[in-house]
Amino acid sequence: MIVNKHNSLLEIDIISALTDNYVYIVHDKVTGATCAIDPSVAEPVLQRAAARGWTLTHVLNTHHHWDHTGGNEGIKRATGAVVIGAAADAGRLPALDIGLNDGDTIEFGSHEATVLAVPGHTSGHIAFWFSSDSALFPGDTLFSVGCGRLFEGSPAQMWHSLQRLRCLPDTTRVYCAHEYTLANAQFAVSLDKENRALQRRLQAVKKLRAAKQSTLPTLLGEEKAINPFLMADSPTLQSAVGLVDGDPVQVFAMIRRRKDLF
Ligand code: ZN
Ligand code: FE
Numbered sequence: 216m217i218v219n220k221h222n223s224l225l226e227i228d229i230i231s232a233l234t235d236n237y238v239y240i241v242h243d244k245v246t247g248a249t250c251a252i253d254p255s256v257a258e259p260v261l262q263r264a265a266a267r268g269w270t271l272t273h274v275l276n277t278h279h280h281w282d283h284t285g286g287n288e289g290i291k292r293a294t295g296a297v298v299i300g301a302a303a304d305a306g307r308l309p310a311l312d313i314g315l316n317d318g319d320t321i322e323f324g325s326h327e328a329t330v331l332a333v334p335g336h337t338s339g340h341i342a343f344w345f346s347s348d349s350a351l352f353p354g355d356t357l358f359s360v361g362c363g364r365l366f367e368g369s370p371a372q373m374w375h376s377l378q379r380l381r382c383l384p385d386t387t388r389v390y391c392a393h394e395y396t397l398a399n400a401q402f403a404v405s406l407d408k409e410n411r412a413l414q415r416r417l418q419a420v421k422k423l424r425a426a427k428q429s430t431l432p433t434l435l436g437e438e439k440a441i442n443p444f445l446m447a448d449s450p451t452l453q454s455a456v457g458l459v460d461g462d463p464v465q466v467f468a469m470i471r472r473r474k475d476l477f
Contacts, residue, residue: 223243223244223245223325224348225241225242225243225326225345225348225350226241226242226244227239227240227241227242227350227390227432228240228241228242228263228267229390229429229431230259230260230263231394231429232254232255232256232259232260233255233256233282235393235394235395236253236255236282236283236392236393236394237253237390237391237392237393237394237429237431238251238252238253238254238255238256238259238260238286239251239252239253239352239390240252240260240263240264240267240269240271241323241345241350242267242269243323243324243325243326245324245325246324246325247269247270247272247324248272248273248323248324248326249264249269249270249271249272249273250271250272250273250274250275250296250323251264251271251273251274251275251286251290251296252274252275252276252277252343252352252390253275253276253277253283253284253352253354253392254274254283254284254285254286254287254290255281255282255283255284255285255286256285256286256289257285257286257287257288257289257290257293258286258289260286260290261289261290261293261294270294271290271293271294271296272294272296272297273296273297273298273299273321273323274286274287274290274291274296274297274298274299274310275299275300275321275328275343275352276298276299276300276301276304276308276311277300277340277341277342277343277352277353277354277355277356277392278300278301278304278336278337278339278340278341278354278355279300279304279307279308279337279339280337280355283354283355283392284300284308284309285309287308287309287310287311288309288310291310297312297313298310298311298312298313299311299312299313299315299321300313300314300315300341301314301315301316301330301332301339301340301341302314302315302316303316303332303338303339304337304339315330315341316330316332317330317331317332317341318330318331321343323345326345326347326348327345327346327347328343328344328345329343329344329346330342330343331343331344331379331380332376333353333354333356333376333377333379333380334367334368334372334373334376335356335362335363335365335367335368335369335372335373335374335375335376335377336354336355336356336362336363336364336365336366336367336368336373337355337366337367337368338367338368340354340355340356340363340368340376341354342354342356342357342380344383344387349384349386349387349388350387350388350390350432351380351383351387351388351389351390351435352390352392353380353389353390353391353392354392355392355393356373356376356377356380357377357380357389357391357438357442357444357445358391358393358395358396358399359389359391359395359396359399359400359420359430359431359433359438359442360396360399360400360402360403360413360416360438360441360442360443361395361396361398361399361402361403361442361444361474362377362442362444362471364471364475365471370464370465370467370468370471371464373467373471374447374463374464374467377444377445377467380435381435381439381445383435384435384436385434385435385436385439386434386435386436387434387435387436388432388433388434388435389431389432389433389434389435389438390431390432391431391432391433394429394430394431396420396424396430396431396433397417397420397421397424397430398477399474400413400416400417400420400441401417402443402473402474402477403417403441403442403443404417405477406443406452406455406456406470406473407441407443407446407451407452407455409451410440410441410451412437412440412441413440413441416437416441443455443470444467444470444471447463447464447466447467447470448463448466452466452470453466456469456470456473457469
């Protein structure tokens with residue numbers, strides 16, 4: 216694992232919120248900097264931070280949906296945390312302080328996150344990549360064995376966004392914003408029947424969910440081999456949706472449509 220210049224990795228806590236959302240708290244031991252990523256609610260996040268002896272200094276939003284921003288105002292009021300999100304969504308991110316664009320970096324304590332614009336689920340959606348910690352927060356763009364629904368973007372946009380994330384190192388741990396893995400894996404197996412790695416993931420996920428445990432983070436290297444939405448340019452998925460040698464955008468659109476109806 217790559218370690219940052221201060222030789223310490225970020226601590227990452229996972230909080231279940233609402234029905235199936237995850238809020239992540241990321242803490243830098245060196246400086247005390249602590250951020251909440253996509254806080255759907257304020258109180259449970261404040262409580263967890265307090266229990267760990269941490270004070271929230273930042274809120275990071277991947278996109279404007281209420282189940283990712285509902286806690287912004289409460290956390291800011293309680294802690295004075297700085298709220299950071301996409302400049303493109305300045306009008307619809309509650310309590311936003313700093314708007315960022317693709318390629319911008321965030322100094323977070325002794326660590327740094329890169330902003331990646333990944334439109335498709337929403338037009339202003341961004342992901343946060345802490346490269347020296349091998350940690351990616353893709354919001355509702357990439358899920359384990361799935362991807363977000365296309366509310367404000369086209370299949371071409373989403374496929375492009377997923378290809379950007381697919382280019383990150385295999386060792387990247389992916390902290391998705393929802394626990395959708397079981398349903399996603401059941402759908403994926405219906406398309407990609409011979410994929411042994413996918414079958415193993417489905418079995419592992421069934422056990423984890425039966426024990427009420429999280430299936431996240433997931434490893435990007437594994438997702439590349441089991442997530443149908445990252446494989447729209449593979450012959451297996453092309454033939455699975457009846458588009459042999461098909462254009463990856465059309466194949467992606469077809470996989471997405473089938474998932475919406477599954
Ligand atoms: Zn969303
Ligand atoms: Fe969401």
